[in-house]
Amino acid sequence: MKILIGQPKKEENLEQLSFELKTNSSVDLIIYPEGYCQKTDLEKVSYLAEKFKTAIVMGYKDNQNLDRALIINNNGKVILDRAKTPEIKTLYTPSTTQDNGIQYGYLLCREVFLGLEGLKNENSINIIFNPIGVGMFSEEQYSDWSGEAKQISIQQKSIVIGTSHADGSYRNCGFSIPIAFCFDETGEVILLSKNDTRTRILDTVTKTVEVIDSIVKSH
Template sequence: MEQHLKQFIQEIEANPTVDLVLYPEGYCQYTHLNEVKELAKTFQTAVVMGYRNELNVDRALIIDKRGETLLDRAKTPETMPLFMPSTVIDDGHRYGYVLCREIFMGLEGLKSEESIQLIFNPIGVGMFSEEQYSDWSGEAKKIALQQRSIILGTSHADGSYRNCGFSIPMAYCFDETGEAILLSKNDTRTRIVDTVTKTVSILVPQI
């Protein structure tokens, strides 16, 4: 978790052919939203992430490649159904969105929607146990199968849930059949997922 956009700026500038970038929950501060929009427009790259507003409350965010906001809504409280909208249309493609622990609301919250091509799950801190890691990835697989959709998620590389002192960074991608294209833990390297060929390449950090 960083106070500015250093990693985001480096990666969007270094990978201009990428169509969309996915960053974790709470990565962006509300004071940086205009900069994110300008970068999306400049590099013709859609951006999916979470940001914190002026009250430090997490919100869902999707910005299209023209720098326009497609989705900006509050995070769903644990005791309520998934907040809507949780899907948007972008150039004919429908995206689904579940913010962090909303993954456990996705089976009910997304099932009545029309066909969804991609579902995103920006996650806050890493998993606090191996069991949570299995539960989280297992829930994502269920949603992919239910929706016949590709689902992608990524967490922060640092931080522990409620400061428990234990954190497993994770990233995942399941295809429409529930097969894992990517399922990583404790590996914080940036990856490019090709959703057509269903292949993954790893970006080696510049030294």
């Protein structure tokens, strides 16, 4: 399976998503960050997934500007759509779903810190996704976040993949470390990057990552 790990800039017209789908026909699935698009974009996202026969994992903003988790399969069908944990509430239990014989786990942004507890009784999860809104606000958070993802991969014996936007900062604090990572089923690093927003393609069979040319992120 080939998975494109994208770190787009925040945008309104699905420009980078459309570009990467058109130029990477070998990809089976794309993972994009939390809050990449709006609810009004979902019909187009489903159309693109079906047109290019590529599953799409990301987060989107609903009509109240609240974040939701999303997975659309390569037939354009929504197979996961749920709210993100509100900030003042206890973290939601992680989601799982399956498609074409592959079992997926989904942790939206900071829900990664419930992953060890929330997924411990789940079996046979092949890939766990962690779409993140903006990058890390400190080196310490970067270490904590990636460390938690690694522990989840070891516990669940699953590939864990996360990615953030290339731009933006937590509550507009002005500091951000864009992040992308992938750990294999033993916790070994396949990809662990910071301040490097190039697009990658992961081959889950060979456990290798290819850096590819992407749209110029100037918009």
